[in-house]
Amino acid sequence: MLRPILLHVMLLLAAAGISNQALAGNTTLYNDSTREAVLITRFHFKQYYGGVVVIQALVSGYPDTLQFILDTGSAGISLDTTTCLRLGIPHIPTDRIIKGLGGSKPVSFAMNHSLELPGLTVDSLNFHINDYELISQVYGIQVDGIIGYSLISRYIVTIDYDTEEILIYTKGKFNYPRGGQLMRPSLTQIPLISAPLRNAKRTINNRYYFDTGAGMCLLLSTQFVTDSSVLEEKKRHRSKKVIQTEAQGLGGKMTMSLTTVSEFHIGNYAFRNVPTYIFDDKSNVTAYPFLGGMIGNDLLRRFNITLNYGKKEIYMMPNSHYRDMFDYSYTGLIIYLINGRVEVTDIIKGSPAEKAGFRKGDIVMAINNNLGANLQLFRELLKNIGTKATILVSRDKDLIIKKLPIKSIL
Numbered sequence: 001m002l003r004p005i006l007l008h009v010m011l012l013l014a015a016a017g018i019s020n021q022a023l024a025g026n027t028t029l030y031n032d033s034t035r036e037a038v039l040i041t042r043f044h045f046k047q048y049y050g051g052v053v054v055i056q057a058l059v060s061g062y063p064d065t066l067q068f069i070l071d072t073g074s075a076g077i078s079l080d081t082t083t084c085l086r087l088g089i090p091h092i093p094t095d096r097i098i099k100g101l102g103g104s105k106p107v108s109f110a111m112n113h114s115l116e117l118p119g120l121t122v123d124s125l126n127f128h129i130n131d132y133e134l135i136s137q138v139y140g141i142q143v144d145g146i147i148g149y150s151l152i153s154r155y156i157v158t159i160d161y162d163t164e165e166i167l168i169y170t171k172g173k174f175n176y177p178r179g180g181q182l183m184r185p186s187l188t189q190i191p192l193i194s195a196p197l198r199n200a201k202r203t204i205n206n207r208y209y210f211d212t213g214a215g216m217c218l219l220l221s222t223q224f225v226t227d228s229s230v231l232e233e234k235k236r237h238r239s240k241k242v243i244q245t246e247a248q249g250l251g252g253k254m255t256m257s258l259t260t261v262s263e264f265h266i267g268n269y270a271f272r273n274v275p276t277y278i279f280d281d282k283s284n285v286t287a288y289p290f291l292g293g294m295i296g297n298d299l300l301r302r303f304n305i306t307l308n309y310g311k312k313e314i315y316m317m318p319n320s321h322y323r324d325m326f327d328y329s330y331t332g333l334i335i336y337l338i339n340g341r342v343e344v345t346d347i348i349k350g351s352p353a354e355k356a357g358f359r360k361g362d363i364v365m366a367i368n369n370n371l372g373a374n375l376q377l378f379r380e381l382l383k384n385i386g387t388k389a390t391i392l393v394s395r396d397k398d399l400i401i402k403k404l405p406i407k408s409i410l
Contacts, residue, residue, distance in 0.1 A: 037156050037172040041119030042165050045070070048139050049379055050215020051301030053159060055147070055166060060114035060121065062087045066144035069135075070159070070166070071213025072307065073294065074148025075189035077125055079110060080132040083144040089113075091129050098128065104283060115151065120168060122151055140337035140375030146213060149189040153309040159212070160304045162319045171310045180303070180317035181267035185210060187312045192291065197230060198263040204228045206292035210314065212305075214296030217274050217326065218264060221281040224292040230261060242278070243330060243409050245348055254279065258330065258409055264299075267316065271299065273410065275326050298326075328408045329383045333358055337375045344393070352405045359395065366392040382406060 045055045053070040059079070064087060066079075084091055091110040098107050110127040132143040156169040176182065185191035191210035196203045206224065225231060231240040243258040257278040264274045275298075286293060302324065303316040332351020335342050344362040347354045365371065367381045368390055382389055382404070389404045 035170075035172040037169040037174040040155070040168045040170060041117065042167045043118035045159075045164055045166055047161070047164060047301070048141070048215070049376060051161070051297040052139070052215045053166075053212060053297070054139075054141065054143075055117070057118075057147075058116040059087070059089065059127075060116055062089065067142055068145045068147045069143060069213050070152075071146045071148050071211070072152065072191055073209055073211030073213045074146045077115075077127055077145070077147055077150040078130050079127045079145040080136075080143060081129055082131075082133065083142075084110060084129055091127075096128070098130070115147075117168070122154065125150055134336075137336035137338055140342075140373075148213075149309070152307055153189075156306065156308045156310070158304065158306045160319075161301050161321055162304060174306070174308060174311075176306060176315040177317055180315055181269065183267055183314040183316060184312060185314055187309060191307075191309075191314060193266070193295070193314075195295070196265045197228075197261055197292070198265075199228075199230055200233050200262065201229070204230060204292075207290065208292055209286075209294035210300070211294045212297045212300055214294055215298065216277055216296040217271075217298045218261065218276040218293065218295060220261075220276060220278050220293035221286050221288050221291075222278055223281060223288045224286070225278050227289070228292075231259060233262070241409060243348075244350075245277075245330075245332070260328070260410060266295065266299065266303075269303075269316075269318065269322075273326065273328075274299070275328060275409070327383055328410050329385050330407050330409050331382055331389075331404055333382070333404065335364060335375065335378065337373065340373055342373050342375055342378060352407050356402050356404050358393070358402060358404070361395070363394040364391060365394055365399070 045053050048054055054067050055070055056065050057068055058065060066083065079089065089110050091108040093108045094106065096107055097104050107128040107130065110129060113125050113127060115122045115125055127145065136143045156171060156174050158167040160167065183193055185193045186207070192207045193210050194205060194207050196205050220230065231242065233240055240259050245256055245258045259276050259278065260273045261276045263270060263272050281288060302319065302322045304319045306315040308314070331353050332348030333344060333353035334346035334348070336345050342364040344358055344360055344364065347358055347360060364378060367378050370377060370381065383406070385406050385408045387406055389406060391402045391404055393400050393402060
């Protein structure tokens, strides 16, 4: 999904050895594949920019309700550093390494805790500790942690984007609804799926991370794009339009490019002119040519998804969002929610925002007469291509009105 500002690329945890202990308690009775899967619980989630799923839960023994991103691109389960300090959750350093788009680093763990979801308590979880301050600023909410493989692998999990509900079943025989596509990913801790990508000259096959925690459509490595000539168009073999922008990942902010690819397939489903980020994979997260990149949740949210890791299956059913328009808008204005204020943190060089005279440090007070500090609303208001947004900013104790043209990357 393209943003009027580029939001981020969500943290991708590709470290080995972060899986947790086997599930304790009576739910182990349902690991027998001859039994029918049984619905344990269902509960609502909230959806944020790029389709990212946020669910509420408690760490047993601590009173605060916490907010977790549900992320198939995470090889474990994690808690925010500040959240651990606030609640007094003890953690110990280890020699384990997590690898993300922006770098690698050793992590501490909060060992052997339980997570209380609505209608379900999950025991024996080892949370690794990471700093999610930047991700919280990107979304304008407190992100207390990320739920990945360590929990998802214990159950059959359905994400219903129509009703905005999570349904959790015991392992066992499961009847998928008719009319969808059964995927059989390569799966250790992060699902990998094969998918064809087409440009003007040929079809290019590669593998991709299946990443519900990434708030975009598609991310490709520079190495893959260069070797495959993905961005070549039919007209005189010219290249597609590419715009420089910014993203966030493990390790902080990174420079990326923003463009579209002509056609991308997930199973039998084809998407055209797909918004795409391109990044220099310095951390070798994709181990190119083993992987071309990742598929994010602004594509995946167009399906109701069942994750059945026990069977190494993912079932995808087109939902009411399947034909939603992609967001091709672009302003080059990077805004985060910092200390309760919407702040301009960066201006992309040569962008409409730079030409309109915005400056780093400007505080956005209102967009199109909508006052407040609602980051998500402001981003929605900056998606109307071909218009000029009226933005009230505070700068050095002065109030200034700016007109910001909203361009398209197409």
